[in-house]
Structure formats: C-alpha cells, structure tokens
Amino acid sequence: MSSAQRLPTMADVAERAGVSPSTVSRALRGLPSISSEVRARVEEAARELNFAVSRQAASLVTGKTGVVAALVPTLNSWFHGSALSSLGPLVRAAGMELSVYLTPDMAERTAFFERLPARRNADALVVFGFDLTDEETVRLDDLGMPVIYVSQHAEGRPSVYVDDVEGAWKATRYLLNLGHRRIAFAPTVGTNGFCFSSRERLLGYRQALTEADIPLDDGLVVTMAFEDRRNIEEGVGKLLSLREPPTAVFAEMDELAIAIIHFLRRARVRVPEQISVIGFDDHQIAQWTDLSTVAQSPSDMGRLAGELALELIHDSGADRKRHLVLPTHLIPRSTTAPPAAPQRDEEDR
Amino acid sequence: MSSAQRLPTMADVAERAGVSPSTVSRALRGLPSISSEVRARVEEAARELNFAVSRQAASLVTGKTGVVAALVPTLNSWFHGSALSSLGPLVRAAGMELSVYLTPDMAERTAFFERLPARRNADALVVFGFDLTDEETVRLDDLGMPVIYVSQHAEGRPSVYVDDVEGAWKATRYLLNLGHRRIAFAPTVGTNGFCFSSRERLLGYRQALTEADIPLDDGLVVTMAFEDRRNIEEGVGKLLSLREPPTAVFAEMDELAIAIIHFLRRARVRVPEQISVIGFDDHQIAQWTDLSTVAQSPSDMGRLAGELALELIHDSGADRKRHLVLPTHLIPRSTTAPPAAPQRDEEDR
C-alpha cells in the first residue's frame, strides 16, 4: 500500500528526542553509558517515528552483516525443513537475519561455488546435508567467514552430524534380535544428484549382519529411487520374487519405508506379520503411521549448528574444528515383529 | 579456516586494473558505457582478488537492499518447503538474496508484527499461509515495501492462492460420482495455532453434498489434530463406530489421509474396497502411496509470488491489487473406488 516515502533516520529520531545521533545509536543498542532518562526519551521518539535501524548502514561501519546464511540443496525435504525451522528462530533471537541459499540442481550448485554470493553478505555459513567434494570444501575456506557443516564430516572444520553407521547397525541388530535372518536394505538416491547417507548406513547394516555371522547377499540390497513410485514398486517386486525373500526390510528413510509398506500391503503381504519394515529418521509421518524407525533429530542439528555459528561469529578464539556427533535412537513401533514361526512358503496360508 | 583478513574493496580492484573505482562499479554491474577492453581487465582483477561487492555499501546508496524476505510459520511442512524451494532460486536468479523469517509459535509471531524486523532489511515481503488478522495485515501495510500474500486472500493487496472451496468440491463430487453417499470430512488443526484452509474446504464439501441433495451430518465431520497420532486414531474410531459409518473419507491434507488409511487398515478395514480415502495437496508421499487426492502446487504459488514481488520491486507502477487464483486438479489414484455393492454390516465377511 504505502509507497516509497522516506524512512526515518537516526537523525530524525535525534532531533525529535533533542539529542545527538550518536546518543540515539548508543541508546538503541542498549549501551550502558546512557542515562535512563535520555534512553527513555530516545526510545519513545523511535517508537513514534516507527524507526528501525538500517542494518546496511550499521554493517558498513561494524564490518558485521548481522546475517547467518544457510546453504541447502532444497527445502522440500523433511530433514532440511526441520533443521532450518530450528535454526531460524535461534538466529532471530540473536538479533540476526537468516539468509537461505538453495541449490536444487547441479547448475545452481556450481553457480554457488563459483560466485560464492554469500561472501560479504553473511557472518557465517551453515552448510546442510551436501556431499561436498574436497574442492568445494576448500573453496568455502576462503569465504572469509566461519563455515559450519551439518550432516557431514568435514575434516578439521566444525561439523554436526549423527553416526549413521551406528544408527543403521541398531536397526539391523534390532531386526536380528527379533529373530530375522533374511534382512533387506533399501538405500535411495535423489534424482537431483544429491545423495543422502546411503554409504554409511549400508556399512552399519553390513557390520551388524557380519557380526551375527550372516552372509551378505547383494540380492537383498535394492536401491529404490527417491521420488519414483514405479521404481519403488519394482524394487518391492524384486524382493518378493527372490528365491528366498526377506522377512524384514530396512529402508534408508521413513518416507521410503512408508511407500514400501504400501506396496507390500497392496501385494497382500501383511506388515509386520509376514514382513517387518523399519525406516530411518523418525519423520512426522512415521509417528502417524506407527512406523518403527531409527530417530535422528534434524532440529537438534540445526540448533547446535546455529549455536556453533553464533559462537564462532562472536568469539574468534573459539575452537574451529569441533565435531558434534549426535545420537540416534531406535524407536520400535508396530511395523516390526518377530518373523512368522514357520518359514512361510510364498503365498501359502 | 581463513580468519578475518580484510576483504578486498573496489578501490583495490580499481588500483589493480588501473582504473577508477566508479569504472569498476560500472563494469561489474554490466552497465553499457564501458569499453569491452576495460571491462575485461576489471573482471580479471576482480577475479584475481576474489572480490565480491558489498551489498551493504551498495544498498546504502541505492536505497535497495537486494533482499526478498519470506514470512513462514514453519519450514517443517510440505507446503512451505515446496513454496520456498521454488521462490529461492527465482530470487537468486534475479541477483537477490532470500531472507526467511520463521514464526513457529505465537510469541515469535507477535514479536514479528511488533518489531517488523524486515523493515529496512528487504525490498519486498512474501507472506506464506498465515491466517492473518486484519490488524496484522494493516500493520504490514506500513512496512514500506510491497507485501505479497500467498495462500490467502488479502483484500486490495497482491495475493496468490488456490480456490480451496472448489478443490474440496471436486473431491466430494468425485466421491459422489463413484456412488458414495456417506462421505466424511476430516479437517485438521495445527498445535501451534496456525490453521490451514479448513473453513474453505468444509464449505466446498458441504456445497457438493447439498447440490446432491444429501443431508449434512455433523457426525461425519471429525477434526483430527495434526501431529497427534492418538487423536487421529480416535477420530478414525469415531467414524467407524457411527450407527451408519462413512464409505468414504475426505481428509483435509494428504499426510492426514495417509494416517487415516493406516489406522483403517490396522482395524482390518480395506481401503478402498470398504472405505475410500482421498486427500488434498498431492504431497510427494501421495504419489508413493498411490493416494487419490486434489493437487495444488505450492511451488507454482512460490514462483508466482516471487515473480510478483520482483515486478512490484522494479516497477512501482505495477498493479498492487492483483489476485492470482491457481487451479486445483483431482488426481484419482488407488485409494478410492465405488462403494461395496451391498451396504456392509461392520466386521462381517
């Protein structure tokens, strides 16, 4: 509605309060060296004029932008959405702004690392869930600001992540404890070239099986493409048509687990009676559908990364190599159960 | 890694390229009045020094911040995640930054409208999916920048939204066409006080029934709290224990529909054979689980809102009251079917 009328400046406030601009500046920033009487007068004048400090002007002299930047491949995902949802308010509470850089595809990603648009426009960068090349990591080093890595280990640089190997190990171990011996693993890949933590989770899965003296069977590892219904359907078909089908499936992420359950049930396979399914994430929908899963907390990661960022911004002597490894928790719900007592013969009974 | 060494300024680039700072400014902004020879030299110098323009300094003189701000209740939601995922790259492509304000709870929301932190820190604000009070809307009017409303009608102000009434009408009409007569509606509420489009969708649902001469039955409208598994479970129980249970359920959002289907199946009710379920959104998971739904496109909304914002920023004469109403599409998948020929008697058979 209102058009480009000139916004009030500190000088306006100063005049109205009958003091100098520097006094206004000090009063508004809550510096101690201001008499409470003057402070009150300044604050009132500011309110009356609807005055807001120009961050641009302030940062020009302080050298701080008052901005925390976040780099995410997409926001259209439970993980990143949750992480930023906790990072945002934290940044706000510190009186700073949250700036978001999205790189949904390879072109955007390349452009980001080429131009580094965040340079000079933020005081810290939080990088979420990328699988960065060494080259990219090095590039970020001369961004001139602290860079915090979330959901990935960055050697010698501040990082926050969960132990994916252990998480996958727990899921697999749990299924073994229930009595399962034929356990499938369904890793997933994104269409946009971004990968999740398949590698680590596969490792944990294998480790648990090996410890239990169960031979690895590559036929039980079936990648199912994220975002492709047909592909998931076929993957499920592949598992069901094995000579010896699995009695349990560990899906790399909850959303995939939900889809797998859907196709199993459509094929008249009962979950968990005939096949158990467990996911990874503890996505909200896992609660709603009572899905067994391994919980990780992206919101904790976002929060910790934010705190780390603020600390690195304000205390240049802070430890710049800190790694925070968060725990995962097994959450057994109703999509897992012991295998049916007799090794079932396919459709029979 | 690298610490707070002084970043190169335009003066540094100018010196290195052997020209004046203003020439550097012009060259880097791609203004026409620069010989290509000089431009090349400047660009090279800038690259060598790893120079990036300080937006702060530039905006101080231009009066533009180069920032588009987005106000969202949370990012932890399919709708907002998708919308911002399309808004972000668009803003970047225009050479601007995306700044995000999150108001996960009432306190943050109040604080935002009280302090209007976006003022002076952005050139436009895109407000997503709030159910704003008149007071809040008016407050945004004197923000000193164009404000674009997404997923809500704001009288006399630019808005982008879908016709929820019509969408709900389509879903209900489709179920009627299949032969259903007992159709339930499951609206949902968020725990954080933010509501979705329940009101409009209820209207559409009722309208379709009325047109079909089917009496409205409030027992068939059961609100199920978003984010509360138990509550959804109970809601499903409520429907199943009606004297005359529904043969179809229209859920306000896909995620709720998925949960409803889950509990129906757990109760040994076959979907869609015994009860049809349809959602609203066309959430990604709807594809994976083959859920019938009414599609809306938050990414289209984000894109259109972004384009509108850019237009309003650059062309102050643009129409500031434009309303863009996007279509919804019925997507029949496999969770809906005609009702079973004989009216089933509960558990029987």
Added chain:
DNA sequence: CTGAAAGCGCTAACAA
C-alpha cells in the same frame, strides 16, 4: 554521560 567529526564501501551525479 553526551556531542562532534570522521569514515565504512559503494553509487550517482557531474565533469572532462
């Protein structure tokens, strides 16, 4: 405790 003055890095007249 408060004011005056200088300058942060850039762009936009105005000259040349």
Added chain:
DNA sequence: TTGTTAGCGCTTTCAG
C-alpha cells in the same frame, strides 16, 4: 568512455 566528488545512515573514536 572515464574520473572526480559527494554523500547514503550509521558507529566509533576522541573531546568535553
């Protein structure tokens, strides 16, 4: 086509 000059609105010495 390029250089010179004067600020943009704020914070920060340094005086008082």
